[in-house]
Structures are given as C-alpha cells and as structure tokens.
Amino acid sequence: MSGIRALRSRFVDAPDSLGERFRAARWERFRACFPGIGGMRVVDLGGTAENWLRSPLRPRHVHLVNLEPHPDLLPEWMSAENADVTDPDIPAKLGEFDLVVSNSTIEHVGGPSQRRRFVAAVDQLAPLHWVQTPYRYFPVEPHFLAPGFQFLPLAARAKLVRHWPLTHSRPGTPEEGMDAVIGIDLLTRAEMRYLFPRSVILAERVAGLTKSLTAVRNRV
Incomplete structure (x- = not known):
C-alpha cells in the first residue's frame, strides 16, 4: 500500500480508522434513539449489506434499497432491491416499515426537488426515521478528504479530484472527474x-x- 493510500486507510477505511470510530459512536447514538430496534422492520435507503453486517445491532429485518448492485447472498434477516427512491411510485411498491434509516445518501439524490421527493418517501x-448526512460547513x-x-467552483472540483491523492478512486478523464463531483450536494x-420540520436535528461533532x-x- 502506498503512503497516500495508507493515509486514507488510517482516516476512513481501516477497521481501526478514525472513520470507523465515528461510525461506531454513531451506532451507539442510533441505539439510544431506537432502543427497540431488535423488533423493528427497517428499510435502509442507500444502505449496504456490509454496513449492517458490521453493525453491533440486529433489527428483526432490514430491506436495502440502492441503485448499486447488492450481494447475491444475504442473511435471512436481510433483503434488497435496486430502485430509485425518488421515484414517486416506489414507496407504494416497497410497502410499510417501522423505521427508515439512511446514512450519507440524501446529498447524492439530486437538487432540491429530488431531495423533497426523497423526504416524501421517508x-x-x-x-420513524434516522436520516444522516455530512454537514456542508x-x-x-x-x-474526498479535501x-x-x-x-470550490464545480469546474475546479472536477479538475482537482483527478489529482487529489486522498480520493478513493481517482477519475482518469475530465468526464469522469465531473461525474465524481456533480452528484454531491452537501446540506x-x-x-x-x-x-x-417535525424531526429533531442532531449534530455529530468533532473537536467542537x-x-x-x-x-x-x-x-409517533
């Protein structure tokens, strides 16, 4: 592993990374908010099987909804499908659950109208819901750990991401650089x-x- 890759791993990717410690603390806050999670049917918008398999919690059932492919084999307490939750028809097709969970997804769904559709689906x-997103400021x-x-202006971000060493997968072309940044809109x-408006907004803090x-x- 190169020095730069080792640095990114130390920050976010490795099991003992700072990012993993933040995720562990987030699970504990989640448990405190939903102490009955073990008996709940959960739909995770934008979630992955890996995230739940590494979680210290085990809901009664988790249904994953994501545009990205899911693993072929899932434990019996987990199911998955590929769908765009901002499609107005999707909530009726998915059915009803006890709890919506979504981590670092709402900033990827598109502009203001798409975010409102996402919230309507939630x-x-x-x-009940838990919808987490990185803070813009x-x-x-x-x-990109930058x-x-x-x-920065969009064009500058698209150019910089092709050279920034801590990017997870560095884009190879200008088009790929734009693809990497144009779909991220921090809230x-x-x-x-x-x-x-009817939810409590919790802040996760680092160094104040x-x-x-x-x-x-x-x-309810």
Missing part, C-alpha cells in the same frame, strides 16, 4: 430543518465542529 415508508469534505473542497442545517447532521423522529 415519510410514506415509516412513522465542516472544513473537510468527507467524500479541506474546503465543497466551496446545511437550515435545509435539514426545512426538509424535516459539526461533522454531520441527523434528522431523527423516534416517536
């Missing part, structure tokens, strides 16, 4: 409050700075 799918952009990256606290925001509704 409201239709279950009475945290000084380090979390997808300070201030989210505040502010004001937008989360607007999208989830807000790193991510989570809209939580844990009471």
Whole structure:
C-alpha cells in the first residue's frame, strides 16, 4: 500500500480508522434513539449489506434499497432491491416499515426537488426515521478528504479530484472527474430543518465542529 493510500486507510477505511470510530459512536447514538430496534422492520435507503453486517445491532429485518448492485447472498434477516427512491411510485411498491434509516445518501439524490421527493418517501415508508448526512460547513469534505473542497467552483472540483491523492478512486478523464463531483450536494442545517420540520436535528461533532447532521423522529 502506498503512503497516500495508507493515509486514507488510517482516516476512513481501516477497521481501526478514525472513520470507523465515528461510525461506531454513531451506532451507539442510533441505539439510544431506537432502543427497540431488535423488533423493528427497517428499510435502509442507500444502505449496504456490509454496513449492517458490521453493525453491533440486529433489527428483526432490514430491506436495502440502492441503485448499486447488492450481494447475491444475504442473511435471512436481510433483503434488497435496486430502485430509485425518488421515484414517486416506489414507496407504494416497497410497502410499510417501522423505521427508515439512511446514512450519507440524501446529498447524492439530486437538487432540491429530488431531495423533497426523497423526504416524501421517508415519510410514506415509516412513522420513524434516522436520516444522516455530512454537514456542508465542516472544513473537510468527507467524500474526498479535501479541506474546503465543497466551496470550490464545480469546474475546479472536477479538475482537482483527478489529482487529489486522498480520493478513493481517482477519475482518469475530465468526464469522469465531473461525474465524481456533480452528484454531491452537501446540506446545511437550515435545509435539514426545512426538509424535516417535525424531526429533531442532531449534530455529530468533532473537536467542537459539526461533522454531520441527523434528522431523527423516534416517536409517533
């Protein structure tokens, strides 16, 4: 492993990385918000099987909804499908659950109208939810581990991502560089409050700075 890759692994990818410690602490906050999680049917919008298999929690059932492929083999308490949850017809097709979970997904679904569709689906799918997203004004952009990256013009981001050493998969062409950055739109606290007016907005902090925001509704 190169020195740069080792540095990224130390920050976010390795089992003992800072990112993994943040995820473990997030699971504990999640458990505190939903102490009855063991008996719940959960739909995870944008989730992965790997995330739940590494989780210390085990809901009664988890249904994964993602545009990316899922593993062929899943444990019996887990199911999955490929779907775009911003499609207005999808919530009716998925049915009803006890809890919607979504981590670091709402910032990828598109512009304001797509985010409103995402929230509409959250409201239709279950009475309770946990929707987490990185905070726009945290000084380090979390997808590329680049300070201030989210505040650069789009063209500058598309160019920089092809050369920035801590990018997970460095794009090889200008088109790939634009593809890597154009679909990420980090949210502010004001937008989360607007999208989830009946939810509590929790702040995850690092060194006193807000790193991510989570809209939580844990009471009917």
